[in-house]
Structures are given as structure tokens and as C-alpha cells.
Amino acid sequence: MSTASAATGSPGSAPGWLTPAARAVEDFAGRSVDEWLAVCGKFLDWHRANRLLQDAPPEVCRESDRAHAWLLRSARMMQGQMLDPDFPHRELARRVETALWQLEEAWAQTHNPLTDAEADTLIARLFPADAPGT
Amino acid sequence: MHPELEALVRAYDAARDGLGPDAARLRAVFESQVEEALAQRPGLSRESLLNLVRLQHRRWLRAQQTPPALPPKA
Numbered sequence: 001m002s003t004a005s006a007a008t009g010s011p012g013s014a015p016g017w018l019t020p021a022a023r024a025v026e027d028f029a030g031r032s033v034d035e036w037l038a039v040c041g042k043f044l045d046w047h048r049a050n051r052l053l054q055d056a057p058p059e060v061c062r063e064s065d066r067a068h069a070w071l072l073r074s075a076r077m078m079q080g081q082m083l084d085p086d087f088p089h090r091e092l093a094r095r096v097e098t099a100l101w102q103l104e105e106a107w108a109q110t111h112n113p114l115t116d117a118e119a120d121t122l123i124a125r126l127f128p129a130d131a132p133g134t
Numbered sequence: 135m136h137p138e139l140e141a142l143v144r145a146y147d148a149a150r151d152g153l154g155p156d157a158a159r160l161r162a163v164f165e166s167q168v169e170e171a172l173a174q175r176p177g178l179s180r181e182s183l184l185n186l187v188r189l190q191h192r193r194w195l196r197a198q199q200t201p202p203a204l205p206p207k208a
Contacts, residue, residue, distance in 0.1 A: 041153055052192050053199060098157040102150055109192055114185040122186050126175055127136035 026088050033078065033092045040099045043071060047106050061110070068107055075100040135194070142167055143191045150191075 050056050051064060079100055082093035114122075135143070145164040149157070168187075172178060 037153055044150075048195070052195055094158055095153050098161065099153055101161060102153070105146075105150060105188070108184070109188045112185055112188050114182075114189050116189070119186055119189045122182065123136070123139065123190070126178065126186075127139040129136060 029087075030089050030092060033089065033096060036074070036078065037092075037095055037099055040071060040075070040103065043067065044102055044106055047110075051106075051110050065110075068103065072100070072103050072107065075103055135190070138171065139187075139190060140194075142171060142187050143194045146187050146191050147194070 047064065047068070050060065056064065075096060078096050079093075081087065082089075082096055087093060142164075145160070145167050149161040149164040168180070168183060171183060172180060175183075
């Protein structure tokens with residue numbers, strides 16, 4: 001991996017025995033984040049199918065919220081670590097940031113304080129159906 | 135649905151769907167549409183607009199679902 005030197009200094013200055021170890025750590029970090037992203041993707045797909053497209057039973061909502069909150073906490077923790085300028089996987093960092101936003105939005109959708117009636121009032125005021133182009 | 139609100143909902147849906155290489159760009163497109171909508175509606179808070187889009191997106195998703203097939207006639 002070409003980014004190994006980012007975590008260990010320049011290749012010339014790193015002790016010979018350290019480079020493979022640092023590379024192994026980087027590979028492990030990359031694989032772990034990739035796996036975590038796959039779990040997030042699966043959860044978000046499930047959330048869309050079971051919490052957005054239909055009304056899940058209360059016990060399913062509670063269990064889903066627990067898993068969701070855990071994923072949010074782990075995403076924030078991971079993002080904090082990736083803000084380190086030495087973190088070598090910039091593309092993974094960008095994907096974690098996107099995953100965090102998607103998790104936050106999914107949570108905001110199932111805990112939206114806006115009621116249907118309030119939404120309809122807002123729509124009538126801000127996006128009237130008789131506006132030009134409607 | 136008002137075309138501008140529908141465009142916001144569609145952009146939100148695109149940004150919410152998937153973690154592929156295009157995801158950050160799709161989120162930026164949505165954010166820029168939010169800024170545009172807010173600029174045209176002084177007094178509307180960002181959080182109110184986002185809550186409206188979130189709720190409307192949920193309604194829109196449900197409306198997109200294919201209705202269940204009719205049971206066969208007896």
C-alpha cells in the first residue's frame with residue numbers, strides 16, 4: 001500500500017522492520033472500516049424497508065433504535081479518529097462521513113418532531129399547489 | 135406535489151441512497167438545493183425545511199410502492 005509511509009514517516013526513515021507492521025495495521029484499519037460500512041449499508045437498507053416504507057411494531061422500533069444509536073456512536077468515534085491528518089485512507093474517511101450523515105438523517109426521519117398536520121400547513125404556505133409550474 | 139418540493143425530496147432520496155463514490159456529490163447537490171429554497175423563503179429555518187423534506191420523503195417513498203396485486207376473482 002502506497003500510503004504506509006503516511007503513518008510511519010518517509011519510507012527512507014522508517015526502520016525496515018516497522019514498515020510491514022505499519023502496513024499490516026493500515027490494512028487492518030482499512031478492512032475494519034470497510035466491514036463497518038457494509039454493516040451500515042445493510043442497516044440503512046433495512047431501516048428504509050421496515051421503518052420508512054412501513055410502520056414497524058413498537059418492539060421492533062425500540063430494538064432498531066438501540067442498534068441505530070450504537071451505529072451513530074461508533075460512526076462519530078470513527079470519524080473522530082479519521083480527522084487525524086495521519087489517517088491514511090482518505091476515501092474511507094469520506095465514506096464514513098457520508099455514512100454518519102445518512103445515519104443521522106435516518107434517525108431524524110423516524111424521530112421527526114413535525115406532525116403530518118404541521119407539514120401540510122407548512123406545504124400550503126411555502127409550496128402552494130397553485131404556484132406557477134404546479 | 136409542488137415541483138420545487140419534489141426536486142428537494144428526490145435530491146434527498148438520491149443523497150440518502152448508498153455509500154458509493156458518488157454519495158458525497160449527491161449530498162452536495164441536495165445541500166445546494168436546500169440553500170436555494172431557504173434563500174427564496176426568508177424566515178424559514180433550515181431545521182423546519184429539513185424536517186419537512188424528511189417527512190415528505192417518507193410520504194413520497196410510500197407513494198412509490200407498487201400497490202399489492204388484486205386478489206384473483208372467485
